[in-house]
Amino acid sequence: MAIEVNGKTIxxxxxxxxxNLNEWNEDAAKILAAQDDLELTESHWEVINFLREYYDEYQIAPAVRVLTKAIGKKLGPEKGNSKYLYELFPYGPAKQACRFAGLPKPTGCV
Structure with missing residues (x-):
């Protein structure tokens, strides 16, 4: 499978x-989100950028519990809860957000 991003096949x-994680860019994220009928807002980008930084640091995509806790620490308790994250990423905050962020599927996700 592949997506078409600015005339380039990824x-x-x-x-x-x-x-290939190095092929990710913001346009790719928007296309992946559009496949799920989502339009990325500033709130989505906060989580996506957080995940990319987390991955750079730890070389692993966090599972949803780790993600929720880490987001709470960085962005505040009103964002570090699964209700908020599921509103942004209805197909699963860790799984769907990692896909949009160009990261591998988080471990522990089915």
Missing amino acids: ETDEEGYLV
Whole structure:
């Protein structure tokens, strides 16, 4: 599978995760979100950018509990809860947000 981003083909696996993380850009994220009928807002970008920083630091995509806790620490308790994150990413905050962020599927996610 693949997505078309600015005339460039970016390979994705069968679940829509990017095969090559270095090919990610904001336009790719918008296209992946559009596939899920979502338009990315500033709140989405906060989580996406947080995930990308987390991945750079730890070389792993966080599972949802870790994500929720870490977001709470960085962005405040009103954002560090699963209700808020599920409103942004209805298909699962860790799984869906990591896909939009161009990261591999988080461990512990089915």
